[in-house]
Amino acid sequence: MWKSIIYKEWLKIRWTAIFSIVVVLLVCGFVFLKVSHDIRTTDANNFWYSILFMKYNFFTLLKFIPIIIGIALALSQYFPETVDKRMKLTFHLPVEENKILLQMHLFGTAVLVAVYLLLFLLFFAGCRYYFPIEMTVAAVLTVLPWIISGLVGYFMVSTIILEPIWKFRIFYALVAFGFITLFYIRAEQAAYAHAMLPLFISAMMASISILFSGYRFRKGEM
Amino acid sequence: MYAIECKNLTHYYGKKLVYENLSFHVGEGSILGLLGKNGAGKSTTINILNGFLQPHSGNCYIYGEDSQHLTPANKARIGFLIEGHIQYAFMNITQIEKFYSGMYPNWKREPYWELMAKLKVQPLQKISTMSCGQRSQVALGLILAQDPDLLILDDFSMGLDPGYRRLFIDYLREYAKAEKKTIFTTSHIIQDMERLIDDVLIMDYNRILAQQPISEFMKNFKQFRFTLDNPQAVIPKNELIWNVEQIHDKVECYTYASEENLKQYLSGSQINYTGFTEVTMSLEDAFIGLTGKY
Numbered sequence: 001m002w003k004s005i006i007y008k009e010w011l012k013i014r015w016t017a018i019f020s021i022v023v024v025l026l027v028c029g030f031v032f033l034k035v036s037h038d039i040r041t042t043d044a045n046n047f048w049y050s051i052l053f054m055k056y057n058f059f060t061l062l063k064f065i066p067i068i069i070g071i072a073l074a075l076s077q078y079f080p081e082t083v084d085k086r087m088k089l090t091f092h093l094p095v096e097e098n099k100i101l102l103q104m105h106l107f108g109t110a111v112l113v114a115v116y117l118l119l120f121l122l123f124f125a126g127c128r129y130y131f132p133i134e135m136t137v138a139a140v141l142t143v144l145p146w147i148i149s150g151l152v153g154y155f156m157v158s159t160i161i162l163e164p165i166w167k168f169r170i171f172y173a174l175v176a177f178g179f180i181t182l183f184y185i186r187a188e189q190a191a192y193a194h195a196m197l198p199l200f201i202s203a204m205m206a207s208i209s210i211l212f213s214g215y216r217f218r219k220g221e222m
Numbered sequence: 223m224y225a226i227e228c229k230n231l232t233h234y235y236g237k238k239l240v241y242e243n244l245s246f247h248v249g250e251g252s253i254l255g256l257l258g259k260n261g262a263g264k265s266t267t268i269n270i271l272n273g274f275l276q277p278h279s280g281n282c283y284i285y286g287e288d289s290q291h292l293t294p295a296n297k298a299r300i301g302f303l304i305e306g307h308i309q310y311a312f313m314n315i316t317q318i319e320k321f322y323s324g325m326y327p328n329w330k331r332e333p334y335w336e337l338m339a340k341l342k343v344q345p346l347q348k349i350s351t352m353s354c355g356q357r358s359q360v361a362l363g364l365i366l367a368q369d370p371d372l373l374i375l376d377d378f379s380m381g382l383d384p385g386y387r388r389l390f391i392d393y394l395r396e397y398a399k400a401e402k403k404t405i406f407t408t409s410h411i412i413q414d415m416e417r418l419i420d421d422v423l424i425m426d427y428n429r430i431l432a433q434q435p436i437s438e439f440m441k442n443f444k445q446f447r448f449t450l451d452n453p454q455a456v457i458p459k460n461e462l463i464w465n466v467e468q469i470h471d472k473v474e475c476y477t478y479a480s481e482e483n484l485k486q487y488l489s490g491s492q493i494n495y496t497g498f499t500e501v502t503m504s505l506e507d508a509f510i511g512l513t514g515k516y
Contacts, residue, residue: 004324011313084308088274093325094298220275 001095002103009077009107016076017111020069024119031059032126039130051135055188062123062143066150067180069115074157077108082161087217101214105158105207112154116147145192148203149183152176155206163213164220172209179206223286225250225372225404226271231280233266240266241428244280248421250371253398253405255419255436257412257509262425264408265305268376271406272302284372298326301370305377307361311350315343315360319367326368337363337393355386362390366397373398375407379414387411391418412506422505424512431512436505443508445501446475446484451494462487465511474501476511 035058039047050056081087090104091097123143127136156176163169183199186192192199226248233240240263248254258264269275271282273289282289287296310318315338323329341356349360358378365373373394379387395418398405409415415422422439424432432439443464453471457463462483465476473495477484481500488495503511 001325004321007317007324008310008313008321011317080310080312083311084306085304086308086310088272088302088304089308089310091274092272092297092300092302094294095325096294218274220269 005095005100005103006107009104012080013073013076013108013111016069016072017115020072020115021118023065023069024115024122027061027065028119028122028126031061031123032130034058035126035130048131048135051131057142059123059139059143062119063146063184066116066119066147067153068150070112070150070153071157073108073112074154074161077104078158078161087162087214091214091218097214097218098211101210102208105155105210108154108158109151109207112151116150120144120147141193141196142191144196145183145199148196148199149180152179152183152203152206155203155209156180159206159209159213162210162217164217168213168216172213223250224248224283225252226282226284226406228267228270228282229280231267231270231277231282233263233270233275233277239428241425244425244430246423246430246433248404248406250404251402252421253395253407253419254421254423255415256406256408256423256425257415258408258425259427259513260410262427264425265376267425268305268374268406268408271374272300298328298368299371301365301368301373303361303365303373303375303378306380307354307358307378309349309357309361309364311357312348314346314348316345318349318360318364322364322368328369330367330369333366333397334363337366340389354381355383358382358386358390362393366393369401371403373403373405373407375405375409377408377410379409379411387414394418412509413504416505424509426513440503440505440508442478443503443512444477444479444481445503445507445511446477446481446498447501448473448475448495448498451496455493457488457493465514474511476508 035047038058051058081090090100093100095103120140120143124136124140127139131139153176156172156179160169160172160176163172179202183192224247226246228247229245231244232242244263244267256264256267266275270277271284271289273292276290284292285296285299287293292300310321313321319331319334323331337359341359343352343356349357352360358381375394378390378394382390391414394405397403405418407415407418416436419436422432422434422436423430432443450471450473457466457468457473457475459466462479463475463477467474467476475484479487481498485498501507
């Protein structure tokens with residue numbers, strides 16, 4: 001049954017996943033191409049100086065990429081399930097309802113994490129190529145909250161899409177907006193270094209919010 | 223044990239009562255048609271049966287299990303056709319068969335592909351690009367391949383042209399009878415039901431009007447037509463006369479009473495008439511007679 005569920009979910013999200021990978025490759029390529037260009041044209045010393053002392057962020061372009069990918073993945077995975085209430089078909093499958101929902105969610109999360117891992121590794125490798133480890137760690141710690149916000153975006157948008165009651169949708173949208181805003185308050189590099197664990201745990205807690213929407217969908221609440 | 227048993231089902235949408243203390247059952251191997259006007263609660267009943275709606279009170283049981291908490295093993299025994307033949311339209315007919323075959327251990331792919339062969343669709347054509355009739359055959363083929371013991375069909379005739387409706391019904395009836403399957407179905411096209419069902423359950427707002435084998439219902443429920451001598455005379459509904467449609471002096475009278483009893487009643491009520499005839503009804507005529515035109 002696992003294979004069938006993965007197959008169905010993959011059919012829904014494959015183009016979004018492939019497109020996301022292309023976007024990650026292009027954006028990372030562009031970021032480090034620009035780093036290379038800036039080092040050559042403005043002199044490496046000046047470029048480093050602007051990063052270390054003038055708070056120049058050479059990877060701002062990456063900022064909203066994870067959340068856009070997370071939201072896009074949630075839309076492509078769960079919107080087709082709500083059209084004509086197709087989720088009824090899914091809940092009628094011979095699997096316990098919460099279990100199948102979590103299986104779907106787990107697969108979506110796994111694909112999302114794979115895309116983010118690619119982004120993370122490319123970014124890390126690029127940073128290590130041009131900068132010392134201290135600057136790399138600071139850059140990575142800046143990007144990580146954006147990646148976690150992408151997970152939150154995926155979890156919360158999935159919950160909102162599946163939610164059958166509008167007042168709950170609005171409530172979840174407000175919670176999502178507030179939650180995601182947390183990840184973008186500070187612009188300084190590594191500003192979230194000490195808050196990473198609580199943010200990650202909070203994000204993981206958001207992952208099960210879809211069960212509430214699923215329950216209300218199953219019980220026909222309007 | 224019944225395939226389906228509903229006890230004292232009561233449901234409201236907000237403050238609007240859909241029905242109160244509705245009880246019925248469906249025996250194994252029978253084909254029961256649930257008929258009712260729009261808003262009588264047909265889809266509500268189907269949703270409660272599938273656990274997609276929590277009734278205000280009362281319970282439905284499928285093979286003895288509360289429909290609100292069906293186990294995966296029991297769900298595998300139920301084939302469910304959603305109103306409008308809804309399926310995963312982002313798949314093509316090959317993908318959807320591959321997906322479902324992994325979900326059901328007793329999957330039989332032959333009936334599905336046999337039915338697909340009748341359709342003029344490409345194996346890689348997405349379901350979303352198919353006509354409603356073609357989609358109905360995909361949905362039916364999937365149910366047949368699932369090989370469930372109980373089929374719950376919500377308005378299977380919706381959007382189908384006469385050819386596809388006939389194909390759907392003939393396939394379904396032959397399959398159900400050959401394999402001793404139980405079917406619980408609704409349809410807004412009542413003439414379709416006549417070809418398919420063994421038992422009929424007719425609902426009106428808040429109540430059941432009839433629940434019996436269709437042959438018995440069609441034998442006992444009658445329509446008589448006559449012309450009144452006095453067009454001003456009014457024939458009331460009462461214990462004997464279930465429903466009356468009167469236009470000037472022309473009267474259509476629906477009753478469970480015999481011709482003799484009705485004639486006696488009319489004579490006793492000083493109502494004079496001519497041209498008294500019993501009319502042979504279709505199920506649709508009988509349904510309208512029972513529920514009224516409005």
